[in-house]
Amino acid sequence: VIAAAQKMPKDEEVQSSAAALVRNLAINEDVRWTVAEKGGISILLAAAEGHPDSPDVAAQVACALWNLSQTVDVAAEVAASGAIDILVQMAATHLADATVQLGVCGCIRLVCVSDAAADLVISAHGLPTLMSASRAHGRRADVQRAFVGALWELASHGFSAPVVAADGIGAVLRAAESHQKEERLNARVAGVLRLLAVTDESKQLIGEHE
Numbered sequence: 001v002i003a004a005a006q007k008m009p010k011d012e013e014v015q016s017s018a019a020a021l022v023r024n025l026a027i028n029e030d031v032r033w034t035v036a037e038k039g040g041i042s043i044l045l046a047a048a049e050g051h052p053d054s055p056d057v058a059a060q061v062a063c064a065l066w067n068l069s070q071t072v073d074v075a076a077e078v079a080a081s082g083a084i085d086i087l088v089q090m091a092a093t094h095l096a097d098a099t100v101q102l103g104v105c106g107c108i109r110l111v112c113v114s115d116a117a118a119d120l121v122i123s124a125h126g127l128p129t130l131m132s133a134s135r136a137h138g139r140r141a142d143v144q145r146a147f148v149g150a151l152w153e154l155a156s157h158g159f160s161a162p163v164v165a166a167d168g169i170g171a172v173l174r175a176a177e178s179h180q181k182e183e184r185l186n187a188r189v190a191g192v193l194r195l196l197a198v199t200d201e202s203k204q205l206i207g208e209h210e
Helices: 002-007 012-025 029-037 040-050 055-068 072-080 083-093 098-111 115-123 126-136 141-156 160-165 168-178 183-196 200-209
Strands: none
Touching (some): 002 012, 002 040, 012 040, 012 055, 029 055, 029 072, 055 083, 055 098, 072 083, 072 098, 072 115, 083 126, 098 115, 098 126, 098 141, 115 126, 115 141, 126 141, 126 168, 141 183, 160 168, 168 200
């Protein structure tokens, strides 16, 4: 798969299909390691950069990186690879595509494996990207779940203040209100609100929205 993608970098269909295959196979941890060791992360990023206007390539790449990042050490490699900047760009270009936004939010959540990785997300303007995804796809419970989870990770690594400043509290509570029956989503909402309620001002904001 990786060899085929390397041989035909300009072929959009090949790049999309290769990313889709990695996405589907990366539910297995051994495959995640194999893809990372064979240079698959850089191949996925090259596909995204080579086909910036393709929603199909963007969706498959974002979701492939998300699946790869389910292994913590591979997630660290994804964070260190420059993927966050590319994910942010893909999200901006394909804001209307829910699958792209889901993959981007999901991957950002998982790559926050350390304070340094979370700082990379903040520095790459990942927080505005997350907020835009939430606003654009308020009816999608899966996007909202990934979004809230990403905010939770950022807050857990010391970035509560920027999340609060970006109207993170309001966005999280709106997600909960729109998807009251989604247990996993609301569990994440409760978790992130605990982390954001660190000042009198943030506690007041939570009270006002509730």
